[in-house]
Amino acid sequence: MKKSRWSIWRVVFSVGLVVFVACSAMAVSVPDDGISTFEEWEKAFKDWNSTRSGWKPPKMAPNKLPFPTDYRDWQVLSVSHREDRASVRVVLGNDVAMRAARQKEFIPWPDGAMLVKVLWRQRRLPTWQDSWVPSEILGVGIMYKDSVQFADTLGWGFALWQTSELTLPEDFNTDVQGCVKCHAPLKDSDYVFTVPAIFP
Numbered sequence: 001m002k003k004s005r006w007s008i009w010r011v012v013f014s015v016g017l018v019v020f021v022a023c024s025a026m027a028v029s030v031p032d033d034g035i036s037t038f039e040e041w042e043k044a045f046k047d048w049n050s051t052r053s054g055w056k057p058p059k060m061a062p063n064k065l066p067f068p069t070d071y072r073d074w075q076v077l078s079v080s081h082r083e084d085r086a087s088v089r090v091v092l093g094n095d096v097a098m099r100a101a102r103q104k105e106f107i108p109w110p111d112g113a114m115l116v117k118v119l120w121r122q123r124r125l126p127t128w129q130d131s132w133v134p135s136e137i138l139g140v141g142i143m144y145k146d147s148v149q150f151a152d153t154l155g156w157g158f159a160l161w162q163t164s165e166l167t168l169p170e171d172f173n174t175d176v177q178g179c180v181k182c183h184a185p186l187k188d189s190d191y192v193f194t195v196p197a198i199f200p
């Protein structure tokens with residue numbers, strides 16, 4: 001008799017524990033804005049893919065920088081996660097930039113190097129809550145090194161196409177002044193924040 005009462009308490013305790021763990025897991029559940037389930041991601045991916053055939057390159061930036069349409073084939077320089085902006089980023093480089101990075105000749109970066117940063121809103125991976133992964137596209141920013149053409153803006157041409165629509169900001173020049181202001185203190189690394197990631 002004593003023994004069976006002990007078992008009941010054991011069951012009650014186990015159920016309580018399961019409920020507690022489940023509640024704790026829910027407390028860190030996915031943010032309800034944006035893509036959180038696999039189905040939502042799949043739908044967003046299909047929508048994106050279905051528009052690919054009619055895809056037109058975004059407008060050229062007023063400082064004569066075209067959108068680098070071939071950047072999807074470039075190589076990864078590094079990745080970052082900005083907590084304060086709730087976003088994940090990947091920085092890619094064109095051939096000139098990647099060669100410079102591999103040969104450790106990027107201070108200064110050679111003319112012709114282009115760095116592209118793609119930004120996505122962060123989301124928790126539905127199948128693994130502690131993993132932050134990309135959801136909506138927030139924009140694509142570029143820095144193109146031409147020390148003569150862009151002498152006035154630290155030797156780099158800056159441009160940012162925003163949202164998945166890849167639209168340019170209305171007041172482009174003010175936007176570029178913002179880029180310059182934040183990148184300007186990095187004189188020692190030729191105004192670039194990203195340090196090439198070491199690939200094994």
Ligand code: HEC
Nearest residue numbers: 080115116117141142143158159160178179182192193194
């Ligand atoms: C408030 C600061 C700030 C402003 C403003 C800013 N950036 Fe950056 N930028 C950063 C930081 C920090 C990084 C490092 C990577 C990361 O975490 O985003 C970076 C990285 C980059 C990179 C990858 C190369 C590198 O320097 O690491 C590009 C390209 C870039 N920014 C473009 C732009 C453009 C274009 C603008 C203006 C529209 C801009 N940035 C405005 C802070 C800024």
